[in-house]
Amino acid sequence: MTSEAKEPRVGAAAGLCAMVSWCFQAPQPDVTSDDDAVYMTRQQQQLSQRSLSLFRSDSASSSAAEPQVELAGYQEPPRWVKDTVADVCAVCDGGFDLFNRRHHCRGCGRVCCAKCASQSDRVVKFGFLTPVRLCTPCAAQAARENEFYETHLPLLEAGEVLNKHGLLRKRAVQFRFIRSKSILQYQRIDMELRQFHGDIKAISLDMITSVREAALDKENPSLGFVIVAGDEEHRFDAPTALKRTQWVQAIRCARDVRNALIASEREKRARLLAQENDEIKKMADTMRRLEDRKASFHEDRLRKRAERRESLRAKYSVSSATSAS
Secondary structure: OHHHHHHHHHHHHHHHHHHHHHHHHOOOOOOOHHHHOOOOOOHHHHHHHOOOOOOOOOOOOOOOOEEEOOOOOOOOOOOEEEEHHHHEEOOOOOOOOOOOOOOOOOOOEEEOOOOOOEEEEHHHOOOEEEEEEEHHHHHHHHHHHHHHHHHHHHHHHHOOEEEEEEOOEEEEEEEEOOOEEEEEEEEEOOOOOOOEEEEEEEHHOOOOOEEOOOOOOOOOOOOEEEEEEOOOOEEEEOOOHHHHHHHHHHHHHHHHHHHHHHHHHHHHHHHHHHHHHHHHHHHHHHHHHHHHHHHHHHHHHHHHHHHHHHHHHHHHHOHHHHHOO
């Protein structure tokens, strides 16, 4: 057999192997072989859903509360929900049968139908650098987050020495992103002594309304950018024009990803509250039916007792007045 004849077979075999590896991806090798370490039980799944209640409990008004969302770093993939505890698709609530089979989403670990888990993409924050099976919500989330975790987050956390524009002069500051607090912080630095001076200033990511490039210095107009947070404007000069573009894009992306996470948590919270309200209504309806049945049984018992008394009076020819005396 010639080499030209072998090449199509090799290509077809490689394509088949790639398709099989995508459809039947095994659990991560760094977890233990115990099923409890790989899968979530029904109770753990419910507990995970309960943990979505991320609103502040000490707020004065529930309508004014905001989700306490933290931009997660690189992390382990989620554990899978067991097939035996998943009766319906986690996305569309469709039932499973012989033809509508169960599939696990690598982004959330939930069990979905083939239609809702038909998409694939990388999930950089979980270490999936090749496309994996994802459900529809996780695919949309991965599309937003992959660029942030792959490109922007390393730049933000590594930090940069920028020039901060003050009222009268510029000062060199160490500028970086604190992911655990969702803030951009900077502190004045002496470049000759490599020592920090003064207080640490912080810019909350939630307060940022815009980030734009601006010509702040006539000598170097291609280095400046402005961060608007509330009523304040923070003006900086980057070392190079490329660095300015990278920082502006990184801050915008971090803000967009966080806003998307907050919106997602709000939706999850709303769904959870709706499920809890449905459960409360079902329990109330069940209690009402039980009370109705109890009242009905009591009425039937009184009616049967009265009928039995009347039958005994008729049998022994006892009038109601005689029985009453």
